[in-house]
Amino acid sequence: MIIRRLNTKDADFAAKFSELVAVDSSVDPxxxxxxxxxxxxxxxRGDEAVLEYTNRFDHMxxxxxxxxxxxxEDLKKALETLPEDQKQALKTAAQRIRSFHEHEIGQSWxxxxxxxxxxxxxxxxxxSVGLYVPGGKAAYPSSVLMNAMPAHVAGVGRIVMVVPTPGGKPNQLVLAAAALAGVKECYTIGGAQAVAAMAYGTKTIPAVDKIVGPGNAYVAAAKRYVFGTVGIDMIAGPSEILVICDGKTNPDWIAMDLFSQAEHDELAQAxxxxxxAEFADKVEESIKRQLPNMSRKEIIEASLKNRGAIIVTDSIDEACRVADTIAPEHLELSVEEPEKYADKIHHAGALFLGAYTCEALGDYCAGPNHVLPTSRTARYSSPLGVWDFQKRMSVLQVSKEGAEKLGHVADVLARGEFLTAHSASSMYRVSELEKK
Amino acid sequence: MIIRRLNTKDADFAAKFSELVAVDSSVDPxxxxxxxxxxxxxxxRGDEAVLEYTNRFDHMxxxxxxxxxxxxEDLKKALETLPEDQKQALKTAAQRIRSFHEHEIGQSWxxxxxxxxxxxxxxxxxxSVGLYVPGGKAAYPSSVLMNAMPAHVAGVGRIVMVVPTPGGKPNQLVLAAAALAGVKECYTIGGAQAVAAMAYGTKTIPAVDKIVGPGNAYVAAAKRYVFGTVGIDMIAGPSEILVICDGKTNPDWIAMDLFSQAEHDELAQAxxxxxxAEFADKVEESIKRQLPNMSRKEIIEASLKNRGAIIVTDSIDEACRVADTIAPEHLELSVEEPEKYADKIHHAGALFLGAYTCEALGDYCAGPNHVLPTSRTARYSSPLGVWDFQKRMSVLQVSKEGAEKLGHVADVLARGEFLTAHSASSMYRVSELEKK
Known part of the structure; x- marks a missing residue:
């Protein structure tokens, strides 16, 4: 079996489906x-401890x-010395991401x-915001753009980046992306020690107000622990793609779209x-045919086998209903006239409409953010955006006349809650009473 | 000492100030x-366990x-049978809160x-959203309005309320507020068991997608534990008020404003x-004079003694700078021409401008939400609002021409990250390549 096959008509569909989409949220104590x-x-111990852990864990x-x-300057130099095609691609992506996110800026009213x-x-x-960037192979320049750019667009004063360099050499594409996304301060440290340094501050690294960005289990645990002292973004689970197809897209395209998620991680879900049903066969055949040529074939194979599925449904409508119960991170509606179905989807991090809109375009350069809710959290949470780097403050200015009117209302409700200082404070502003 | 006095000029100000504003975020393991x-x-065990714990802890x-x-119907009946002044006050508050929050609705674009x-x-x-409402004395109808109304305005389909009734009898004002705020389903249960029932669902209570509302330490611990399975709001610390006054407001008003926060809780901060400095003396004198008449004088006294302070500053400008380092939940700028100083405040949950805008008006009926970030979290978080009950989804529809252009960009960046399936998926959409 290269990928499991289900059919919503099967008697045991419900059981098999819930096994397929079960989320393992367990944390290693x-x-x-x-x-x-x-x-x-x-x-x-501040800097001293950061230095010790970094030398120990990153073999420095x-x-x-x-x-x-x-x-x-180091970051800018990395950008300047990139090969021309990479430099241009990164600049185009950065410009498109910036321009999309500018629409997200919240306006005071x-x-x-x-x-x-x-x-x-x-x-x-x-x-101030701290951006965690994983080191080694998982150091994705696109993630640097996607995490730092909304902070930059929001107008965050200080964007600090940390990226461990266990090999000693930082990834030049990552540094170049940071330069394009408004990062002006970077430390080649990582792990729980980097999270702690940004949360509490050390002599060298002043504390930030919020920490974002993906990391391994230690980083996730450290972020969870410092939450409250600083803000954090969501803690991401394995990546997910769900494709709904009417059978009219080239099966090779669909197979490759499934691969593009599966290649991330053996726990990714496609x-x-x-x-x-015939199209399902064609995609399965294409998976078998294309898989041996993929550079990450072992990871893809494990992901498809463990967590992948092709599910034959009654209709596109039923497929939309099933997708909604999964609330996937990425959802491709690879159908003719996708507009007809788009509103039937209520729970997904990002929705990709039509055969030309493959997820990979969204991952790199379409413009919307690629940091998206995973593990069914799209039921209640949103893509990373400028909204994560602006906060709101209520501002109230009650006039003398307004205070008189509202004072009586507050007085009644405060007494109903036995909060008599609230009542007295309100009634002090009621002018008739003052005259007595 | 009824309340401590500090002066920013004192040699030991920094040390005394940081002791004053230290946040104890420790959690009892x-x-x-x-x-x-x-x-x-x-x-x-679902319902069976909920029933057992409720009978045991709430003496039912x-x-x-x-x-x-x-x-x-039970909720509506509670509203109808309220005394007329309470019914009218609650309706006015509900209408004003609704009308303010309607401005917060996010619009798709x-x-x-x-x-x-x-x-x-x-x-x-x-x-669906679950609203936790504490039982007993801390059952605040105003909090029901403030938590449920933004969900109602957002268009949440199902708003469930839980409120323990250890005495057996539910608070009629709380039920009436629920009726006004769109709650249609309520259970008289509480504690960690109520949080668990809403997070995982039982036979009687279907699971919700997010849980909001204040509660005791057990409720807070339960919310923290189920976070990820459902969304949660912030975990609130003790309430805080900070007043900046130019000395031109009636000192009795200011003293009562401090009381209105202190009366909540011995850990509240005013x-x-x-x-x-002369005005500082007058407020202190007013505190001494008014305190004995307050119904919650013991709580107020403890709060002012433990965590309260009057701080004499150089100027209003310096006061704004000090306030910003505290990032208080509520900030009253009780000065003439408050507009001149409002923009100097960057960190506060809600800003109350001018002598007539006492915090209590905002607590009950001005319109903005009274659920606000505490414990310095106003540095990175916001009042509760419609934004907490709407989520966002990115929607992408790339044209054939757009895919050709973006495909090349994604291809370069994907290869830079060694993600070749991403690259192939993008390049399948590049039409020139197809023709080859």
Whole structure:
């Protein structure tokens, strides 16, 4: 079996389906314990502890924290010295991501009532944000753009990047992406120690207000632990793609779209839903034919075998209903007239409409963010965006006349809650009462 | 000492100030352990466990879950049978909160590029939300309005409320507020068991997608534990007020504003910043004079003594800078021409401008939400709002021409990340290549 086949008509579909989409959210308590110990140590000993852990885990021999610092100039130089095709591709992607995210900027607003009372919401960029970038093979320049650009567009004053360099040499594409996305300060450190340094601050690295970006289990545990001291983004699970196809897209395209998710990780999930059983056969055949040529064939094979599926449905409508229960990170509606079905999808991180809109275009350069809710969290959460780097503040300015009117309302409700200072504070502003 | 006095000029100000504003975010591991055990038990045994824990902790003798159900009719009846002044005050507050929050509704948008490529963001209400309401004395009808109304305005399909009734009798004001805020389903259960029931679902209570609302340490621990399975709102710390006053507001008003926060909780924090040392004396005198008349004088006294302060500053400008480092939940700028200073404040949950805008008006009926970031989290987080009950989905529809252009960009970047299936998937959409 290269990929499991289900049919919504099968008697045991419900059971097999729920087994397929079960989310393993278990956390290794030993990793949590070790990550938390590192965080507490960095909190206590600062730079000294960061230096020790970095030398130990990343096989470095640094004498001081300064050796880990990369300046804005270092990042710009990385961009300038890239091969021309990479430089241009990165610039095009950065420009498109920037331009899309500019539409996401929240605008302050206020309303003024007849009595002069003004009420509104002010949008304010965060002061400082820390971006975690994994080292080694999983160091994705596209993720640097996707994480840092919305912060940059939001107007965050200070964007710090950390990226471990266990081999010693930083990935030039990653540094170039950082230069394009407004990063001006970078440290070649990683792991729980880097998260702790950004959360609590050290002598070398001033604390930030929020930490974003993907990382391994230690990084995730450290982020969870420091949450509250700083803000964090979501903790991402394995990547997922769900393709709904009417059978009219080239089966090789669909097979490759499934591969493009499966190649990330053996735990990634790639699912095809189609009402066309013959098309299902064709995609399976294409998977078998194309797989041997893929550079990451072992990972793809394991992912498809463990967590992949082709599900034959009654109709496109039924496929949309099944997809909604999965709430996938990425959903391709590879059908003719996708607009007819788009509104039937309520739960997905990103929706890709039509055969030409493959997920990979969204991953790199279409413009929308590729950091998306996984593990069914699209039911209640959203892509990373400028909204994650602006906060809102309520602003209230009640007029004398307004205070008189509202004071009586607050008074009644405060007494109903036995909060008499709230009541007195409101009634002090009621002018008739003052005159008594 | 009724309240501590600091002066920014004092040699030991920095040390005393950081002691004053230190946040104790420690969590009792024993409470966490017990809450998690209850959650896991409810996850396993469902209704049976909820029934057992509710009977045990709330001293009930229910035979079945049905006894905990309150229907939409029960809620409406509670509203109808309220005393007229309470009914009117609640309706006015509900209407104002609704009307303010309607401005917060996120609107879907999309842009169309020259080549026909369409990119955008769709806003979608959550399917279902659970609202936790504490029982007993801390059952605040205003909190029901503030938590449920934004969900209702967002268009959430199902809003479930849980409220424990350890005495047996539910608070009629709470039920009435629920009726006004679109709650149609209510259970008189509470604690970690209620959180677990809403997160995982039981036979009687279908699972929700997000849980909001304040609760005790068990509820907070349970919410933290189920996060990921469902969304949660922030975990609130003790309430805080910071008043900046130029000395021109009636000192009795300011003293009462400090009381209105202090009366919540012995751990609540009330701080006055003023450049006018004589005014500081007057407020202190007013505190001494008014305190004995307050119904919650013991709580107020403890709060002011433990965590309160009057801080004399150099200027209003300096007061704004000090306030910004505290990032308080509520900030009153009780000065003449508050507009001159408002933009100097970057970190606060809600900003109250001018002497007539006391916090209590915002707590009950001005319109903006009273669920606000505490414990310095206003540096990176926002008031509760419609944005917490709508999620966003990216929608991409790349045209044939757009795919050709973007495909080459994605191809270069994907190869830079050694993700060749991403590259092949993109290049399948490049038409020149197809012709080869």
């Amino acid at each position: 030993e990793i949590t314990r070790r990550a938390e110990a590192i965080v507490e140590d960095v909190r206590k 021999d640094a004498k001081s924290m300064e050796e880990f610092l990369l300046t804005e 206020s309303i003024t009532e007849k009595d002069g009372t003004k009420l509104g919401i002010r949008y304010i960029p965060l002061d 699912i095809l839903l189609t009402p066309d | 024993e409470i966490t352990r017990r809450a998690e055990a209850i959650v896991e038990d409810v996850r396993k 003798d229910a035979k079945s879950m049905e006894e905990f159900l309150l229907t939409e 999309s842009i169309t590029e020259k080549d026909g490529t369409k990119l955008g963001i769709r806003y979608i209400p959550l399917d 701080i006055l910043l003023t450049p006018d």
